[in-house]
Amino acid sequence: MERNIFENICPLDHRYSLKKDLFNDLGKYFSEKATIYFQARVELALVKALAGRGVCSFDVVKEVEEAVKGIKVGEVYEEEARTRHNIRALVNCIRKKISAEARPFVHLSATSFDIVDTANSLRYKEATEKLIVPALERLLEQWLNLAEQERDTLQIGRTHGQHAEPLTFGLVMAYYASRLHERIVNLEKVVSSLCGKMAGAVGAYNASSLFFEDPEEFEKEVLKELGLKPAPVSTQIVPPEYMTDYVHSLITVFGVLADFSDDMRHLQRTEIGETGEYFAKDQVGSSTMPHKRNPINYENVKSMWKTFMPRMVTMYLDQLSEHQRDLTNSASGRFIAEIASGLMMTVDRLYKVSSRMKINSRKMKNNFNLSKNMIIAEPLYIFLAAAGHPDAHEYVRKLTLKADKEGKDLVELIKADKEIETYLAKLDKRQKDILYNPEQYTGIARERTEEIVTKIRKERGL
Template sequence: MIPRYSTPEMTDVWSDTSKWGRYLEVELLATEAHAEIGVVPADDAASCRANAPTADDAFVEAILEREAVTDHDVAAFVDVVQSAIIDAAGVDDGAAKWIHYGMTSSDVGDTVLCWQLRDAADILLAEIDRLIEVLVGLAREHRDTVMIGRTHGVHAEPTTFGAKVALWALQVARDRTRLQAARDTVAVMKLSGAVGTYSNVPPSVEAFVGNALGLQPVPATQVIARDRHGEFLYACASIGATCELMAVELRHLQRTEVREAQEGFKPGQKGSSAMPHKRNPISAETVSGLSRVLRSNLLAGLQDVALWHERDISHSSVERVVLPDSSHLAHYVMRRMGRLLSNLVVFPERMQANLDASYGLVFSQPVLLGLVASGLTRDDAYRIVQRNAMQAWDDGVDFRSLLEADDEVPNDILDDAFDLRRSLSNLDTIFTQLDDLP
């Protein structure tokens, strides 16, 4: 991931130093597991642990230099580790030969990858909790901030900004459920050998390593099934889609003609290199853009599910890009959205003015229902209301005044129909759902 959209927490998970350090730990644990069952001498396993190289930049560089010769990254890693153990011991006591004993590259690689995905998911879960907290707070703050609800971009009926945000919070909570499930799905490992039959590594070794890492051993071919990775990518893409839902709405609300909300604008910030008056919705637009990348990565990940026979490596190159990138982007998008919402400026007066700008037409449905309740057929009532509504639009006149002058409309239904409190009287149904969020 390019530095612009990287986060320190995800960089710690996905850096080459972290990756090869994890590879090393899996190898050492496997050696110790073999010692537990008497395959590897206990002194040799201890020597491997005591003389193992430090996972640092020099270690990574040595692997890359060796890979230039082997043209195989895991084989290069094994060579470097074995050489380092021998050098540190000062003598080739035979301990180093047990590194990678009985295992294939994917035993180590897939276990490490799932370990990284689990840790990435834990970071995302912490961030999504923070985002939900921001949303719930904003929703409650603006529970009664009245605004016009829009369908098809056209004035519909009154709602509140808080109700809008509450629905966002509930959707992000569903994303949290999906993410938790994906986390559990990828928190697995395998050390079952070349085609997954445990022909050279007994299940007890796999169980030992899995227990040490907190990963669940699962049946596999040479590789762990890629539907698991696809589920993780879906969770990331779903988070992006939800954040884009919020971002698109906030972009619309920031349009000059609407101006019901506005992103925070810090001292010294410039909205345009050419036009000093500009205060653009840059955070919301960034979120919209990055969500497209998350969705694209999901497609690539799903195409990795179908591999030849017990494995090929067509998925490997894809995953080196999409799994760390999606982890970074989902984290960045949530963090950027959280900052946007925390610093959002809301204009209640502008919301009220926009609601009033459609001549009271937002109460057309209560009028319709009032006419039906007074005895008219629905079609007759609809015709009366629509006729007056179209005149209000076309002539720019007050809708209620037209209804009061219409002989077919009993005036005693209008007070209730045009009562804003009636329109918003059941908002508790939405907000009580926030109380149930874990």
């Protein structure tokens, strides 16, 4: 059935799907067509395992394989309208395409959620390995490049929205790259744990035990065809914690992207102006203010995170299923694909923005200079304490108040204060340089940046 995308209801299918290549890639795993395709793959794997046990011939496997290739979503939906059961509809559609001799072996010994949960684990595993992780690695590499490029770019650090101590913008980028890297590692670990089942209606292998003395081994054989392992124990469904952990890992990736975007958005404020989004030649920032250049991409990332992050609550609710299974996760479970798709669209957007980020080092230096004469308060206090001053912190605190009240530089006041001459005399050249040249007070920001970048590149082979 052909449909104009602008007649779709979900914004992911119209507003955020205009990039056709990405939308097509997402469709391979997250569309309804993909859902049925992966379920059909599980049905085929079951028949292959039955043939491997001699229950049916390999000719049956060939028939089912061809039938699966010819399955169309529309016909499955038409059959479901008649049967009121999605998996039975799929099974019937496969059976219609094969010989009478082969039909008994389709879905033999399986229950619906042997197919549904296994297919979901399979498609999310493959989507993550083939689509999501590579996209995240591209973004990660871009952030690493920026960290290297800006490893010496002076920036004032901020805590609680206030100027704190200087660092470099490279270290800021390395910080976000490190968080993203750790989330990718976590995602890979979690997705490798996604598992399937072929344990029957209540998880007791009732049906398969009619054929095999070792139904658990048979389950392993079915899942091996798909590159999955069985859950340690199941009811009618795979224990929900595996999918809960998977979605949680996606949401925490989303959180890193949103935090980064929120920081960059604030740095783009008029009065700060340290970073900026790329602005296309014909792009309009406001319908009434022609001069506006709004951080729309960073704001979109945060907005998408706000859309999908709360759905994690639903995943926690879906941990509850009455006895061996109820249907209270039947509808909600279908929306996991939207979370993964929303994340992918956000990663794609942020990669483009990051690759064309404007960094205003001059404005960073100007903003640093606003606090240049106060930020030496920390090293001054530490130097004085180390030199034996009995109450260095209180002394420096009062000195900062005096500097602020009299409109003087902190450096001027300490040079003129005879009370601390003996303590300052104990400082070496490097320590004095830091006091009188606050630009040098960046700790090991450069070295940490290089260390982080090198470590991540080595671990990921970038």
